[in-house]
Amino acid sequence: MSEVAREAVGDYKAGWHDPEQSTIRFDAGLSEQVVRDISAIKDEPEWMTDIRVKAYHHFMERPMPTWGSTELLNSIDFDKICYFLRSGEGTEKNWDDVPEDIKNTFDKLGIPAAEQKWLGGVTAQYESEAVYHSIREDLEAQGVVFLDMDAGLREHEETVKKYFCSIIPYQDNKFSALNTAVWSGGSFIYVPKGVKVEMPVQAYFRINAENMGQFERTLIIADEGSSIHYVEGCTAPTYSSDSLHSAVVELIAMPGAYIRYTTIQNWSNNVYNLVTKRGVANENATIEWIDANIGSKLTMKYPSVILKGEGAHGEVISVAYAGEGMHQDAGAKMHHLASNTTSKILSKSITKDGGRGSYRGMVTVSKKAENCKVNVVCDALILDEKSRSDTYPTMEIKNPSCRCEHEASVSKVSDDQVFYLMSRGHSEDEALALIVNGFFEPFVRTLPMEYAVELNKLMALEMEGSIG
Amino acid sequence: MSDAPVLEIRDLHVSIGDVEILRGIDLSLVEGEINALMGRNGSGKSTLALVIMGHPAYEVTKGEILLDGENLLEMKPFERARAGVFLSFQYPQAVPGLQVGNFLRKSVKALKGDDAPSAREFRKQLNAACDALDIDKKILSRYVNDGFSGGEKKRFEILQLMLLKPRIIILDETDSGLDIDAMRTVAAGINSSVNGSACLIITHYQRILEYVRPDHVHVLIDGRIVASGGYELAEQLEAKGYEWLDQEASP
Numbered sequence: 001m002s003e004v005a006r007e008a009v010g011d012y013k014a015g016w017h018d019p020e021q022s023t024i025r026f027d028a029g030l031s032e033q034v035v036r037d038i039s040a041i042k043d044e045p046e047w048m049t050d051i052r053v054k055a056y057h058h059f060m061e062r063p064m065p066t067w068g069s070t071e072l073l074n075s076i077d078f079d080k081i082c083y084f085l086r087s088g089e090g091t092e093k094n095w096d097d098v099p100e101d102i103k104n105t106f107d108k109l110g111i112p113a114a115e116q117k118w119l120g121g122v123t124a125q126y127e128s129e130a131v132y133h134s135i136r137e138d139l140e141a142q143g144v145v146f147l148d149m150d151a152g153l154r155e156h157e158e159t160v161k162k163y164f165c166s167i168i169p170y171q172d173n174k175f176s177a178l179n180t181a182v183w184s185g186g187s188f189i190y191v192p193k194g195v196k197v198e199m200p201v202q203a204y205f206r207i208n209a210e211n212m213g214q215f216e217r218t219l220i221i222a223d224e225g226s227s228i229h230y231v232e233g234c235t236a237p238t239y240s241s242d243s244l245h246s247a248v249v250e251l252i253a254m255p256g257a258y259i260r261y262t263t264i265q266n267w268s269n270n271v272y273n274l275v276t277k278r279g280v281a282n283e284n285a286t287i288e289w290i291d292a293n294i295g296s297k298l299t300m301k302y303p304s305v306i307l308k309g310e311g312a313h314g315e316v317i318s319v320a321y322a323g324e325g326m327h328q329d330a331g332a333k334m335h336h337l338a339s340n341t342t343s344k345i346l347s348k349s350i351t352k353d354g355g356r357g358s359y360r361g362m363v364t365v366s367k368k369a370e371n372c373k374v375n376v377v378c379d380a381l382i383l384d385e386k387s388r389s390d391t392y393p394t395m396e397i398k399n400p401s402c403r404c405e406h407e408a409s410v411s412k413v414s415d416d417q418v419f420y421l422m423s424r425g426h427s428e429d430e431a432l433a434l435i436v437n438g439f440f441e442p443f444v445r446t447l448p449m450e451y452a453v454e455l456n457k458l459m460a461l462e463m464e465g466s467i468g
Numbered sequence: 469m470s471d472a473p474v475l476e477i478r479d480l481h482v483s484i485g486d487v488e489i490l491r492g493i494d495l496s497l498v499e500g501e502i503n504a505l506m507g508r509n510g511s512g513k514s515t516l517a518l519v520i521m522g523h524p525a526y527e528v529t530k531g532e533i534l535l536d537g538e539n540l541l542e543m544k545p546f547e548r549a550r551a552g553v554f555l556s557f558q559y560p561q562a563v564p565g566l567q568v569g570n571f572l573r574k575s576v577k578a579l580k581g582d583d584a585p586s587a588r589e590f591r592k593q594l595n596a597a598c599d600a601l602d603i604d605k606k607i608l609s610r611y612v613n614d615g616f617s618g619g620e621k622k623r624f625e626i627l628q629l630m631l632l633k634p635r636i637i638i639l640d641e642t643d644s645g646l647d648i649d650a651m652r653t654v655a656a657g658i659n660s661s662v663n664g665s666a667c668l669i670i671t672h673y674q675r676i677l678e679y680v681r682p683d684h685v686h687v688l689i690d691g692r693i694v695a696s697g698g699y700e701l702a703e704q705l706e707a708k709g710y711e712w713l714d715q716e717a718s719p
Contacts, residue, residue, distance in 0.1 A: 415524060420561035422545035423521050423554075424571075424628065425578035431546075434574070438565025438611065 029079045032056055035181050038084050042150055042184075045157060048164075055170035055180035062174040068329050068360070072298040076272055081244050083182045083215070144197060144228075145190040149217045152188025159190060163219055167250040167278050167306075176276045179215050179248040186216035186247065191226040191257075200229040200262070200448050216247040222257035222285075229260040231448065233292075243297075244272045251279030251287055255309060258286045264451060266294035266458065269325050273299040283309030283338075290446050291318040292455065293328050302360060304333030307341035307372075314343040319443045322355030322387070323462060331360035331392075336402070339370040347378045348443060350436060351387035352462070359408075360392045367398040374404040381411050381439050383432075433460035473498050474536060474666045475520070475553075475636050481530035482512075482519050482691075489515045491691035492531070497636060497666035504669045504677055504702060507688035508710055513670045514558055516688070517640040520668075521555040522548050535636075550579055552635030556625040556642045562613040568624070569594075569608035572631055579632055590631075597630040601657050618645035626657040637667040643676035655679030674706035687713055 035056045039049040064073050139146050145156065153160045170180035191197060222228055245267065253259050259279065267273050273296040279287040289303035305314030316332035334343035349357035359378045374397075380389035391408055413435050421431035437444070437456045444452045473496035482490040489512045497503060507513050519526050520533065522545035533540040535551055543551065563571070572594065577584045585593065598605050601623050613621055622642055629637065639658065643651055658667075658680050669680060677685075677699065685701040686693045687710070694713050695701060 414561070417561045417563060419521075419523055419545060420557065421563065423549055423557075424575040424632070425546050425549040426575070427544075427546050430578070434566050434571070435563055438563050441565030441567075441611075 028082045030056070030081070030083055030182070034083055038182055038184070041084075042153075044153065045161075047161060048153065051165060051170065052181050052183075055177045056182075058171055059174060059177035059181055062177055064174060068300050068358075069298055069327050072272070072327065073300075076244060078244075081214075084184060138199075139197065139201070142195045142197065143192045144195060145188065146201060147188045149186040149188045149219065150184070152219070156188065156190065159221065160188065160219065163221060163250065163252060165250075167252065167280055168248055168276050173276060175246045175274045176248050179217060179246050179276070183215045183217035183248065186218040186249075187220070187230070187232075188218070189220040189228065189230065191220075191222045191228045193223040193254075194225045195223075196226065197228045200231045202231045214245050216249075218247070218249040219252075220250070220259060220261070221252045222254060222259045224254045225256040226254075227258035229262065231262040231264075231451070233264040233266075243270050244274070246272075246274045247276075249275070249277040251277075253279060253281045253285035253287050253312075255283040255285060257282075258288075260288040260290060261303075262290040262447065262451075264292040264294070264447075264455065265296070265299075267296035267299075269295055269297050269323075271296045273301065275299075275301045277301065277303040278306065278333075279304070279314075280306045280308050281312035281314055281341075284311040285309060286313040286315070288315040288317070289332070290443070291316065291330070292443065293318070293320045293330055294458065295321075295323075296326060296328075298327045298329065300329045302331045302333050302362075304335065304362075305343065306335045306337060307343065307369075308337050310338045310340050312338060312341045314341075315345075317344075317346045317443055317446055318348070319440050320347075320349040320357050321459070321462065322349070322351045322357045324353040324355060327356040327358070329358040329360060331358075331362075333362045334364070334374065336363075336365040336369045336372045336374070339368070340372070341369060342373040343375070345376045345378075346442060348381070348440060349379075349389060350381045350383065350439065351389050352383040354384075354386040354388075356388045356390075358390045358392065362394045362396075363404075364396040365399050365402045365404075369399050370401050372399065372402045374402060374406075376404075376406045378408040379411070379439070380409070381413070381436070383413060383436075429464050430460070432463040436463055471498060473534075475540070476534040476537075477516075477520075477531070478534070479531035480516075480519070480528065480533065482515055483527050483529050484515070484525055488529070489526075489691055490519070493688075493691075493693060495668075495686065495693065497668055499635070499666050500664055501684065502662060502667045502669065502680060502682045504671065504682035504685045505688055505693075506671060506674075506685060506702065506705055508672060511688045512691040513672075513688055514640050517555055517558075517638045517668075517670055520548075520638055521545055521553060546578070549634075554629055554632055554634030554637050556622075556629055556637070556639045558640040558642075558644065560613045560616075560621045560625055562611070562616070564611050564614045566612045567608070568610055568612055571612050572608075572628065575628070576631055593631055597627050597657070600630070600653075600660065601627055602653050603627060619647070619650050622646055622654060623650070623657075626654050626661075629661050630657055633661070635665050637661065637665050639667070639669045639671075641670055641672070643671055643673060651676060652679060674702045677702045689713055 032053060035052045036049060039052050147155065165180060168176050170177045220230060251259050251261060277289060281287045287305045291303055293299045303316050307314050314334050318330055320328035320330050322328040328349060331347060332345045345361060347359045349359065351357045357380060361376060363374050365372050378391055382389050389410060393406065397404055413432065417435055418428065418431045421434055426434060436459050444455055475497040477493050477495040480490055480493040481488060493516060505513055515526060528541055540548060573590060576590060603623055616624065622645065625642060642654060646654060655676060669682060682699060685697055685699060687695040
């Protein structure tokens with residue numbers, strides 16, 4: 001297949017810096033050559049090419065997971081996926097191709113036209129220059145490195161080499177192997193010792209044509225005593241004609257460091273969203289995953305924290321919403337390897353119109369880890385009879401000094417609740433939105449204000465026309 | 469203010485499932501007047517309140533309710549609320565995650581639309597109402613009725629009454645579960661809101677009526693109003709109980 005690919009490389013070599021000629025698109029399908037071509041286009045060091053190729057072979061050999069939604073997983077046609085696309089000004093997508101319902105949602109959320117096009121995948125980037133530059137300058141002044149992953153590899157090769165695949169080896173699972181083979185874009189962040197980044201850092205503001213990449217690769221290293229809050233995604237539905245998104249995110253929190261990683265994703269319901277996210281928390285470090293999964297055909301995502309140093313703390317707060325034709329298989333993993341480590345998992349899911357939500361969680365406490373504390377809470381809200389919610393919690397506690405709490409609840413919206421709110425002037429839809437947003441509130445209050453407002457608006461839209 | 473009733477209930481029959489609970493109610497509410505509806509537990513008092521507000525579980529099998537001469541029964545609960553009907557619930561519902569302050573502001577907006585007070589004016593009214601009802605302002609960041617004590621729930625209903633300023637006030641056993649001091653506070657809140665509205669107080673004790681004086685008192689037994697009179701009827705009930713009226717109830 002690689003004729004076209006090599007032609008594309010040819011184009012690239014001819015004029016990479018000319019935006020009018022910089023559109024490179026490979027034919028669909030995956031082979032070792034495609035992987036090598038991707039690496040060649042980016043002019044990567046040999047070790048990266050090698051790891052990509054190894055990962056590719058592992059991906060090919062590795063069987064599909066036999067748990068989760070195997071039926072949906074097995075329906076992915078890997079030959080139909082385009083593994084590399086780099087667009088300049090000339091983009092092949094057309095605003096007319098974006099489905100009407102998604103355009104309507106943009107309008108209802110009050111998103112400006114330029115941003116709508118970006119979200120619809122029509123333009124490759126959208127950002128506020130002014131805001132971007134001031135944030136970027138602040139970060140640079142503090143010595144924070146904030147680059148896209150490709151630039152990170154070019155400019156900080158040694159650091160990337162040291163940590164890339166160190167938390168999530170390509171052999172971890174079939175999709176981490178795929179990502180390692182064909183990754184493009186994502187973020188590379190390094191926060192120096194003791195630096196506290198006050199404002200949330202948003203992927204949104206990054207100038208990067210591969211912002212919404214299918215196979216993003218992100219690596220964040222927070223050095224001793226530093227702190228950072230990273231935010232990716234947005235509440236508006238992200239239309240993508242590409243049906244497979246498989247990102248890998250690795251976090252390293254050095255002793256005393258703090259990383260919060262917030263994700264809000266609302267994929268259109270043709271998308272498979274299969275993501276591996278894991279962080280290592282050293283002594284007294286904290287890693288928090290804040291994760292909202294609103295759309296997609298199938299999401300499988302279990303952010304995890306390895307509590308490696310004494311006194312480390314891990315937290316996963318997640319919400320999932322599954323409507324018609326959606327399956328959210330999400331959860332969290334916590335591995336307590338050291339003493340006095342604590343973890344908290346709060347998982348909330350809402351299912352509606354036949355949607356399916358699954359919580360899948362794993363907590364392990366090793367034999368040597370004394371006095372650990374584990375707290376797991378899973379709440380499901382099911383909005384109609386057609387929808388479904390399941391919980392698959394696994395706990396392996398090998399040290400008896402561990403204090404472990406687990407709560408799970410499944411609830412339905414009662415007529416009396418809706419009636420009470422209606423008696424105060426709220427229509428059925430509004431009443432339901434108040435209840436649903438209340439259910440998500442413990443999550444929403446962790447978000448930066450603008451995201452919180454948008455998420456509430458979005459859920460209100462989702463509730464429209466829900467009751468008779 | 470006119471003497472024409474704002475809310476008129478005519479020969480109202482209501483069932484839940486196969487059980488007929490209200491068996492022909494006639495009652496008119498006039499602006500500026502307080503009506504009291506008394507009766508034992510299970511006599512159908514709360515059913516009447518919920519039917520006026522439009523609870524979906526009850527079926528009106530006969531009769532009508534008119535609001536300003538229009539058919540109230542065709543309106544959805546939120547439309548009734550927007551038309552000025554307010555029910556203080558006997559059992560207010562909890563909505564976890566919905567903050568009281570946010571809920572109140574949203575409700576005022578839903579009911580008043582463009583006529584809603586400015587954020588500043590609303591805040592002022594809210595503070596004044598909290599003070600009048602002796603409600604800790606910490607309530608504003610709590611979740612609606614979530615973990616509230618019985619007394620807190622009732623005070624919160626009256627707080628809503630004071631802010632939403634309805635034309636037709638239905639109070640369903642607002643006095644139950646309140647100690648005497650709380651009842652006085654709540655009654656003062658009710659009195660400050662009644663002012664020009666049409667009010668129906670549902671209770672099985674005469675006590676609250678000492679603080680909120682009704683113009684008319686009605687007694688409900690087995691789904692029918694068996695006696696109507698002035699405040700003295702409430703006093704009689706307090707002295708004699710309901711037995712002496714039971715005969716009136718038998719068909």
